[in-house]
Amino acid sequence: MLKKVMAVISLSFLLVLILPMRSVQAKSYEIINYDVTVDIVEDGSAYFKEKITYDFEGEFNGFLFDLDYEPHETPTDLLVKVEEVGKEPVIISRDNSQTSGTYEVEDTETYLNFTVYNPVEDQALTVVYEYRIPDMVTNYNDIAQFNRKVIGGAWEDVLYDVDIRISLPHPVEPGELQAWAHGDATGQVTIENDQFVDLSLDANPAETFVEANVIFPTYITFDNTNQVEEDRLQTILANEASLQREQEAQRERFLLISIILGIIGPIFTLFVLWWLRKKYMQTNPNPYQEPDYVYELPEDMSPAIMMKAVFKKNPDAVDVSATILDLVRKGYLKMEELDLPRGFDYRLTKLKEPSDALFEHEKQLLFWLIDQTGDGQSVTFSEIEESDASPKKAKRFNEEREEWVRTVAEDAQSYTVHYRAPHASLAFGLMVMSVVASIIFFVGLVAAAFILDVAWLHVLAIVGVSLGIYTAYYYSQHPPLTPEGDRAGKDWRAFKRMLEDVGDFRMEDIGSVGLWDVYVVYATAFGIAETVLDQMAIQYPEDLVQTTSLFYPYYYYNPFYIGFVNQSVSSGMAAAAPSLSASGAGGEFSGGSSGGSGGGSGGGAF
Template sequence: MRKLGQLILLLFSCCLFLGWNNVKAADFSIDSYHVNIDILADGSANVNRTLTYDFDGEAHGLLYQQAVRDQAQSLTDSKVFINNQPVTLNANQANNTYTLTREGNLYKFKVYHPVDGDQLKVTYKYHLNQVVKNYADTAELNWKIIGSNWDQDLANVKITINLPKRNVKSLQAWSHGDLSGYTKVDKQRGQVTLSLASNPANSFVEAHLLFDPKVTFANTYRSSERVKAKIQAQEAALAKKANAARKKQRLMHQIGALFLLIVGFGLNVFAVLRLSCRPKNTLFPASLKSAPHNFEIPDLPVATAQALCFFTQPNSYAFSAHLLELEAQGQIAIEPLDVKKGLLKDQPNYLITLVNARLMHTPEEKLLQYLFKLNSKPAFSLKDLQNLSSKKKKRLAKLFEAWSKQAFEQADIKKYQGFAHPAVSLSSAWVATNLCFFIAMMFANRWELLSLLGLVSLGLAGLDFYCYKNHSPYIKEDVAKINQVRGFYTILDDIGRFDLHELGERILWSEIMPYAVAFKLAPKVAKALYANFSEAELATVLGSYYPLFYHQSFAFATSFNNSFTAAIVTYSSSSTGSSGGFSGGSSGGFGGSSGGGAF
């Protein structure tokens, strides 16, 4: 029996644990929290509490609890709305219903409304009695309107308290909570407003009001004590403490701002001095558009050539060009299908078939091997790419990223553009400097310094650029290698200026077209070819690539790239009273255990 009891206790504990996890599983944020409170002449209040939830995942419903002072204080006339639609009070736990129970001094709302990544505006309306207490010399409202049982930060918080009368000259208000809050007292309108950009998790927001007891003349919750002077003295002490905390906070912010200014400036100066210690070197490769024409085909794979030309990781055009390389080597065959119908408008379909079985055992070709395994035979079409499942698209995207990264590493660009590169080190230091400057201004709240720091930043940028131009990381061989690739790019980019017949045997088009595809210049090159050669001549100069032309353009590159990319992309006035910031501590108001969440 003892073992059985232990087993039951263990199972019960597991159930509790799982149940608790379910409650905590919902991931959400609260983008706004607005509360409107109308105080009535009898000292009670009508509460309208509206929250905007933003869910990132699934949840079964919502929870909210309102804490009361004691058994004499009660909550009645409850209503719940979701996106302005009423929710029914019902104990059957059906969708779009809610339950309201009382456990001790807590009223608990449980709203049944399944969500999955949705944004919801939820409104709780109810009536609370004994919110205001009338004394012999004043009436007092002391209420933690937002309790400390919220586990999330609350954004865009606004609490409005409306008294039942206007022109309340005796109205005073204090607020307690995060020191960033702001309180506005409007005596003419009989209104107090509490505002916070964000209230930290598990932090309360408390309102403490004093006003003429005649405002709530019908209030039966009263005392014959005289407490006004005592309350004012208490709030004065809390305000003094809060002001001291703010002063200390400002001092710490100013010290932090000064530290950040020194660090930011020092980072940039250090980067300049460090680079200035190196030997002077002004060797840089030509820019992409200004490289001298080079008729020699690069002795590099097309993916490597693309990486050196643009200093970027090879993209899907590089993989399209790689397929053309393999086709020219006799490793694969590329055949147009349904040219007249087209897979998409002006985009024909193609079949890529394995010719050399050894390709299936080459370690560098895992991406292509996966594509050849999509069907029962080692071949795939562009239509197959479009019809892939989400799981296969995700796998394909990962394999392509690995292929692209490997090709980028083979280009050995890291030795040019790693962290030792002056452009990277200087620009990183300059960005870090400006970030430090910006945070320093936020800390010190001295935005008048923006122009001065802007001038300093421009001066540092000029110094960085001068240092960069005189300390190149390149050597002569590196510059020559990059200029060779970029010079070949410029010759293809300017192909329309040449008489291609005069170039004669200097141009081997079957070897050039993969590079034209990798450089995204295939349509321009194809147009030049059609302008210079007849159909018969094209069939000769292009060889096996001739069937890949369509509508006077090299259609394979665009068609394959579009299909492949689609597969891998898944994935203040006389009527206004005192206004100001919040005080720390608490004045002892009720409602501290209020809070909420989702389950």
């Protein structure tokens, strides 16, 4: 019989493992470094050099880069290079052949769209774009201004390790060079040696521009033809001051919201804990003490119903296997090993028609396997495994499987209703809300702590998420059950422990071989049938178990019997199941924008 049990378990696992799948080779990339240098020239133009380092996984054909140059004239002095770690840069030639080592540019009068053909696979590679934009600086009567979104907002990828350096032709007097940056609030702006402006970010979010607004004396760009006859310095300073005030106001609002959420979160969680405990004590004022072991079936229910109603497990192939063995035990099926030249197989034969004594899911299983999959009288496990022999057969097999799952749920419902406390649904909902809220508050507060540089927000975050975790733990240890449900759950767990530890006591003291055959059925559902059958072989005389056990003889001749049954059932269920196929002045940045050009620039890889 053990051999049969192993066969049922093997069949179950096979039903799951043969699910047709199509593997899809994943390919992706990250932009791990983005360096930009901007060299301002006396004539008001600027030379840009953008170095973008990609880390590729998979095969790619090259790079894409869109340069937004509106409202300026068309960029000149284009140069594209590719740099590999430890090697000299390779200049990419411009032509329209679309061959490796070339690039082409489309000019839309507002964008230059670069397509660089350079195949790459599973490596880091840097592409360099160099260009000159005329009239990049505007000279007013009282100040010169460089105002541009150096990195545009059209990048669909997070840009890591961003460094931008804007250089004047020569230093100015202290205080004459001022700079502001706009974009992600975590960036930093520094001025070095009264000549260089540096912008840096650890990570620039997708679709977020990085804008630099730099002002300096007009004598730096004395040869600039892009001149506007008006005073602009005070307007620029007032606008930046306004943006800074708005940033500070947003920061204060953010801090206030963070504090409120940091307080509300733990208070809500504490309320849920108090409510759960109150309801638990009202519903089950004298909780049942869970025993170490239970040696008898806690309740007369089928293994599939037990797993669904008590352990909240959705029916699967292992439950099919346990139900097959249970029907063998009850005399509705006979299992016999077939005499094959190689390998082994088993036949299930119907001995009698289903009676009212069976649950609906047991009747459905007989109809599914014997009448629909077999010939009305019997079925072999190999026939179950081959349930996908034709689309029509697979469809019918899967429909019957789904019907069996549905009837298990229906049969288990009467037990579930009896076990569940009236407030069970609300308790589960509040517990989930508490945990989700704690996680959201934790993430929000930690982010706020970093952004606002307020260390004590970390404490609120840790307190909140700790309470959420404890709420989930309390719920798991004190589920919303009636006294009957509480006792059933604890008794079945103790019964399972007894089967797991069956080698620690004398089986004869518990019951006869026939009783242990009953327990093998439930051990199959728990996934420990081999443990019980092994101990039957050790503790009972061989002639006794050979002649009186339904399951042991099969196990004696084939130790993989249970596994074979599970595998066969699993394979058939998986093979028949519908398949799915699978088809980038110094300080912090501030929000807003100072109106710089270049907001649409972006790129990627293809």
